[in-house]
Amino acid sequence: MSREYRHIVRVAETDIAGELSLSWGLSRVKGIGYNMAIAICRILGLDPSMPIGFITDQEIEKIEELLKNPQKYGIPVWFLNRRKDYETGNDMHLVSSELIYYARQDIDREIRIRSWRGIRHAMGYKVRGQRTHTTGRIGPVVGVQKKKTQQQQQQK
Numbered sequence: 001m002s003r004e005y006r007h008i009v010r011v012a013e014t015d016i017a018g019e020l021s022l023s024w025g026l027s028r029v030k031g032i033g034y035n036m037a038i039a040i041c042r043i044l045g046l047d048p049s050m051p052i053g054f055i056t057d058q059e060i061e062k063i064e065e066l067l068k069n070p071q072k073y074g075i076p077v078w079f080l081n082r083r084k085d086y087e088t089g090n091d092m093h094l095v096s097s098e099l100i101y102y103a104r105q106d107i108d109r110e111i112r113i114r115s116w117r118g119i120r121h122a123m124g125y126k127v128r129g130q131r132t133h134t135t136g137r138i139g140p141v142v143g144v145q146k147k148k149t150q151q152q153q154q155q156k
Contacts, residue, residue, distance in 0.1 A: 003054040013096040018053025025052035031095035
């Protein structure tokens, strides 16, 4: 069976270069890491080292179907990237624009309820406990002014 090569393959709203291997190409999609890409290849019986440019339209449809409902294909719950959704309580795996949308909704909810993390997000500070004394500064650089140092040296 000969396969036709495509230079750009579109999977889950993402353009992927055709020369990448299937596993690395799938990991270019936001929400799919390398381990999830390997799991997709194994479940669907695809060769992870095959260039993604040789994939067929039917195989792309199977991959997208698996991404929409991964539990149906035997992917365990702990492998999903959004477990126990805040609104529905369902376990789901989000990719591309859905992932960005839900992350933004979570941040907006925390800002709205004025949780500690929400306040940090609203003020533009670091949220996950990093230090802020020396890093994460915004605004112009504050340093020594040359005029003052020259005046101090002349007075001595």
